[in-house]
Amino acid sequence: MSDSGAGVLDLRFESEQPAGVLAGHAVIVVRPPADLAPASETALRLRLRLFRARITSLRRRLPPSSALPPGGLWEDMAPHLRAESSHVLHLPLEAGSAADDALEYHLWWDMDPSEREAGAAGEERALFDVRLLARRRDADETVLAAGHITAAWEAPHPVRDLLQLAHLAAHSHLPRPLADAIADLVRANGELVPWCRCCALCRELEVLRYADRVRGLAEHHDATDVALLLARWDPDTDHADRLRYRPCRCQRLRLGAQPDAAEERRLETGEAWWEENQDPAARERVEARLREQVEVARLRHLAHRHRTLGGS
Numbered sequence: 001m002s003d004s005g006a007g008v009l010d011l012r013f014e015s016e017q018p019a020g021v022l023a024g025h026a027v028i029v030v031r032p033p034a035d036l037a038p039a040s041e042t043a044l045r046l047r048l049r050l051f052r053a054r055i056t057s058l059r060r061r062l063p064p065s066s067a068l069p070p071g072g073l074w075e076d077m078a079p080h081l082r083a084e085s086s087h088v089l090h091l092p093l094e095a096g097s098a099a100d101d102a103l104e105y106h107l108w109w110d111m112d113p114s115e116r117e118a119g120a121a122g123e124e125r126a127l128f129d130v131r132l133l134a135r136r137r138d139a140d141e142t143v144l145a146a147g148h149i150t151a152a153w154e155a156p157h158p159v160r161d162l163l164q165l166a167h168l169a170a171h172s173h174l175p176r177p178l179a180d181a182i183a184d185l186v187r188a189n190g191e192l193v194p195w196c197r198c199c200a201l202c203r204e205l206e207v208l209r210y211a212d213r214v215r216g217l218a219e220h221h222d223a224t225d226v227a228l229l230l231a232r233w234d235p236d237t238d239h240a241d242r243l244r245y246r247p248c249r250c251q252r253l254r255l256g257a258q259p260d261a262a263e264e265r266r267l268e269t270g271e272a273w274w275e276e277n278q279d280p281a282a283r284e285r286v287e288a289r290l291r292e293q294v295e296v297a298r299l300r301h302l303a304h305r306h307r308t309l310g311g312s
């Protein structure tokens with residue numbers, strides 16, 4: 001999370017995005033300076049210059065002391081936006097009751113996926129120029145503060161991209177079932193990868209099944225930002241950044257330890273595994289079945305990527 005600017009204007013946003021992700025979120029915090037003339041004499045406004053991105057939502061978070069509107073702690077600011085030109089918007093601001101009252105605006109943006117090189121790995125762009133302007137009676141308008149909201153895109157990563165998804169779940173108003181499913185996926189994906197071939201397949205299958213649940217809930221709730229991040233996630237178990245461990249679960253079970261896996265995993269890695277796998281042919285049959293299940297789950301993920309990102 002980048003934090004651009006200081007004092008009267010703070011811009012907070014994710015400066016690094018997984019390649020192909022063409023939507024994001026930023027927070028604009030305004031703190032009127034202590035020496036600002038009274039609101040009756042001074043008009044404040046935010047000016048937003050759009051470079052490549054477009055605004056999909058702009059909301060103000062109301063402080064706890066405010067009189068709450070029917071919608072709760074958030075107020076939709078889109079009706080208050082005014083266009084100076086096709087690429088410049090301005091938003092009149094209401095000064096707080098005290099100099100240290102912060103005005104917090106949440107901006108959601110996206111980009112046209114048909115734009116050339118949009119979201120390509122290694123690409124970096126300024127998305128918005130943000131300026132806080134003040135005008136006193138019979139005086140020219142002055143710039144109190146300015147900053148940029150930017151984005152840089154990186155190649156997909158098997159762990160980092162799901163951390164972006166976890167951040168979205170923690171800081172957005174996602175339905176509880178979807179937020180919980182994301183948390184389960186992030187937890188399972190962060191586990192160490194066993195060296196044992198069978199246990200590695202079991203682990204990958206479990207993670208892909210969690211991804212299936214997130215994908216299904218994202219479609220049900222029309223959470224396109226979740227679908228985009230999930231599409232860019234790389235479930236590659238053999239990625240160099242994956243940490244591995246031994247002994248694996250089934251080796252511990254063979255030595256008499258109790259299983260520590262989830263109940264659905266116990267069927268694949270529990271005592272029945274070693275009863276069957278004294279026979280090498282039986283071991284190979286179980287591993288072949290697991291490979292087929294993992295391949296089908298991978299194909300589902302690739303199909304989602306193709307639908308969401310156009311085959312990138």
